[in-house]
Amino acid sequence: MSAPSPILIIDDHELVGSALALNLRAEGEDATFQPVRTAAGVLEHARRSAPGMIVLDLDLGRDPDGNRIDGVRLVGPLVELGWRVVILSGSSDAGRVGAALDAGGFVFVPKNAPFPALLNAIREARAGRSVMPPGRREQFIALYRDRETERRDLHDKLGKLTQREREVLALLAGGKRAQAVADHFVVSLATVRTQIRAVLTKLEVGSQLEAVALYRKAAGI
Numbered sequence: 001m002s003a004p005s006p007i008l009i010i011d012d013h014e015l016v017g018s019a020l021a022l023n024l025r026a027e028g029e030d031a032t033f034q035p036v037r038t039a040a041g042v043l044e045h046a047r048r049s050a051p052g053m054i055v056l057d058l059d060l061g062r063d064p065d066g067n068r069i070d071g072v073r074l075v076g077p078l079v080e081l082g083w084r085v086v087i088l089s090g091s092s093d094a095g096r097v098g099a100a101l102d103a104g105g106f107v108f109v110p111k112n113a114p115f116p117a118l119l120n121a122i123r124e125a126r127a128g129r130s131v132m133p134p135g136r137r138e139q140f141i142a143l144y145r146d147r148e149t150e151r152r153d154l155h156d157k158l159g160k161l162t163q164r165e166r167e168v169l170a171l172l173a174g175g176k177r178a179q180a181v182a183d184h185f186v187v188s189l190a191t192v193r194t195q196i197r198a199v200l201t202k203l204e205v206g207s208q209l210e211a212v213a214l215y216r217k218a219a220g221i
Helices: 014-026 039-048 072-080 094-102 115-126 136-159 163-173 178-185 189-203 208-219
Strands: 007-010 031-034 053-057 059-062 068-070 084-089 107-110
Touching: 007 014, 007 039, 014 031, 014 115, 039 068, 039 072, 053 072, 053 115, 068 072, 072 084, 072 094, 084 094, 084 115, 094 107, 094 136, 107 115, 107 136, 136 189, 136 208, 163 178, 163 189, 163 208, 178 189, 189 208
Parallel strands: 007 031, 007 053, 053 084, 084 107
Antiparallel strands: 059 068
């Protein structure tokens, strides 16, 4: 009989990763826990191994330089290398889960699921079966794509603003009133009001509150 293809556990929580690998090995699987140092290191390890299945946490902490390691960005390259990706996440951000599934992730399992449920999900994925309810995968992906469309539209609208209009909007978002903005730039109040009207027109909103809300959303404030 041929040896089973490997199962690689990628997680920044050693207790979770080691426990999953230990239990899977007890069932006869070739399961290994791989500590995370860098995103590049994860991909390099995957390249050196015969492809099988990866259990990937989306939130992998930070690398030695303090940069966030985003598991979502690893899904596509891992799938291209031939790996089946089981996605784990303790995050409530359904958009990130949708992004990982849209990139080719096979199934999503909440990281806070009971440990036996995690093991069962991995076993089912190993057999090519998903434990996600029918239609749930499509819902996650649709949510992600809708958010991406909204993000691009917002980026395009903000891109229409001149440098000064963006500066005016930033000050408004910081709590400045129109007169304070005029004083800041040493211009007339009428000039600032004209700039604000231009901002509202380009952003296709009817009030400063809406414009500020869009700016904060784009800035992640």
